[in-house]
Amino acid sequence: MRARRITLPACLATLSLSLLYxxxxxxxxRFCLIIAAGLVPAAAVVSAGLPTGFLCYGVTGVLGLLVLPxxxxxxxxxxxxxxxPMVKSLIEGIGKLWMxxxxxxxxxxxxxxxxxxxxxxxxxxxxxxxxxxxxxxxALMGNLFFxxxxxxFSRCITYYVIHVDRHLLQ
Numbered sequence: 001m002r003a004r005r006i007t008l009p010a011c012l013a014t015l016s017l018s019l020l021y022x023x024x025x026x027x028x029x030r031f032c033l034i035i036a037a038g039l040v041p042a043a044a045v046v047s048a049g050l051p052t053g054f055l056c057y058g059v060t061g062v063l064g065l066l067v068l069p070x071x072x073x074x075x076x077x078x079x080x081x082x083x084x085p086m087v088k089s090l091i092e093g094i095g096k097l098w099m100x101x102x103x104x105x106x107x108x109x110x111x112x113x114x115x116x117x118x119x120x121x122x123x124x125x126x127x128x129x130x131x132x133x134x135x136x137x138x139a140l141m142g143n144l145f146f147x148x149x150x151x152x153f154s155r156c157i158t159y160y161v162i163h164v165d166r167h168l169l170q
Contacts, residue, residue, distance in 0.1 A: 009044050009052045013059040016040035017067075020060065020077055024070040034073060035149075038081030042157050045089050047165050053089070057082045080111045088153070101147075108146050112139050 016037045023033035037060070045053035061082055064074025084107075091103045116139060 008048055009056045009059070012040050012044045012056045013063070016056065016060040016077075016082070017063050020064045020068060020073050024068045024073050030073065034076055034081050037077055038084060039153070039156055041082055042085035042088075042153070043160055043164070045085055046157060046161055050086060050089060053086045057086065079114065080108075084153075088150070104150060105143065105146065108142065109139075112142050 019033050019037035019040070023030045023037070026033060040060070041053045041057040044056040057078075061074055061078040064077060065071065068074055087107050088104070091100050091107070094100050094103070
């Protein structure tokens with residue numbers, strides 16, 4: 001059992017890093033691959049707990065910064081997509097739906113403020129020319145699409161729990 005606790009986050013970090021590496025090479029679909037890489041720490045949280053999720057996230061992010069040719073990809077992963085599974089897990093422990101959504105949107109907007117004010121250059125390759133010229137519109141679009149992202153994220157976690165997790169550590 002102890003070996004499984006060590007190998008699971010290592011395997012998941014490898015999967016997540018592979019997705020980020022593919023995103024750095026892909027001519028299109030980078031954003032979707034970063035989102036997919038961000039789902040992997042959620043599997044670590046479900047299968048082995050919050051500390052394992054943070055371990056998977058941290059290893060993937062640090063290795064991504066060291067080995068990936070496009071640094072904006074691991075930075076987006078570190079700032080939002082890789083971190084969100086643990087933030088979501090902590091926030092959803094509150095138990096009041098309206099407070100959970102408030103804190104999730106607060107987290108999203110803090111990241112957006114950081115990206116759009118200080119790290120604007122990192123986000124530009126992922127934005128259409130219209131959104132790149134109107135950053136307020138990019139922030140608005142992020143807030144509009146975030147609930148859909150969160151609901152789909154929850155459904156992916158549910159699918160993982162039902163179809164994968166119970167078979168993984170047998």
